Amino acid sequence: MRQASLEVIAPTVDEAVERGVSELGVPREQVEVTVLDEGGAADGEASRQARVRLTLRPADASAGDAELEMVHTVVEELLTRMGLHGRMSVRWVEPEGPDEPRHAWVDLHGEHLGALTAQRGDGLAALQYITRLIVARELGHPLPVVVDAEGFRERREQQLRRMARRAALQVMEHGHTVALEPMPAADRRIVHLELRGHDEVYTESVGTGNHRKVTIIPRTGSEAKPAAE
Numbered sequence: 001m002r003q004a005s006l007e008v009i010a011p012t013v014d015e016a017v018e019r020g021v022s023e024l025g026v027p028r029e030q031v032e033v034t035v036l037d038e039g040g041a042a043d044g045e046a047s048r049q050a051r052v053r054l055t056l057r058p059a060d061a062s063a064g065d066a067e068l069e070m071v072h073t074v075v076e077e078l079l080t081r082m083g084l085h086g087r088m089s090v091r092w093v094e095p096e097g098p099d100e101p102r103h104a105w106v107d108l109h110g111e112h113l114g115a116l117t118a119q120r121g122d123g124l125a126a127l128q129y130i131t132r133l134i135v136a137r138e139l140g141h142p143l144p145v146v147v148d149a150e151g152f153r154e155r156r157e158q159q160l161r162r163m164a165r166r167a168a169l170q171v172m173e174h175g176h177t178v179a180l181e182p183m184p185a186a187d188r189r190i191v192h193l194e195l196r197g198h199d200e201v202y203t204e205s206v207g208t209g210n211h212r213k214v215t216i217i218p219r220t221g222s223e224a225k226p227a228a229e
Contacts, residue, residue: 005053005054005056006020006023006054007051008023008051008052009049009050010050011049012039012050013035013038013039015050016050016051016052024056027141031055032055033052034052034055035050035051035052037049037050067104067139070135070138071090071135072088072090074134074138075106075127076088078127079127084116085112086108086112087108087110088106088109089107090104090107091105091107093146101144103144104146106146106147109150113149116149116152120156120183121152121156124148124149124152127147128146131145156187160183160187160194161190161191163180164195165194167180168195168198168200168201171201171216172200172201176218178215179206179213179214180214180215182210182213183212183213188205188214191214200219202216203215203217
């Protein structure tokens with residue numbers, strides 16, 4: 001579930017609201033604002049920052065259905081332009097973390113979708129990217145969308161998680177850093193999440209552009225570095 005409420009401190013009430021809306025990842029009209037402290041200062045007092053509480057309004061089921069319909073329409077049109085055809089289903093998926101928004105998940109099935117999953121899913125990534133751009137433009141706000149074809153993303157995620165665990169064992173056994181193959185940001189994120197909170201290793205991303213990759217590093221002493229993207 002999404003985070004129900006959030007308290008934010010900033011120099012002004014408007015700045016606090018803006019920061020809170022950005023952190024929650026929702027449009028301004030989807031939150032109720034309670035001003036806990038307007039900030040400022042009385043005579044002889046040090047200046048105080050403003051403090052507000054933002055609370056998500058109850059989700060509107062019809063609005064959610066309309067968003068899914070929008071995603072369906074956009075993906076269907078893009079596939080047609082690409083000369084691809086298949087069966088499609090669109091659903092909401094709740095996030096793993098309490099402070100992340102839910103996302104729309106598109107499942108594609110068909111006999112001629114190989115162009116999307118070739119080259120480690122480059123075509124699928126491009127379709128997802130363009131879908132997000134168009135949906136955000138049409139809705140007036142960003143909407144996380146994941147597009148999968150024939151279960152490719154789920155298989156890739158499981159492969160990456162196994163790779164991360166094997167590499168962590170190698171680091172623990174030999175005591176030296178292991179660098180994985182260069183991979184896109186979405187794949188690196190899966191590796192970081194798989195090893196987040198690991199007792200004996202931590203992860204960092206190094207390199208630039210298409211050469212950026214995850215390194216798995218042994219912890220020493222009380223070191224507790226977070227994963228760095």
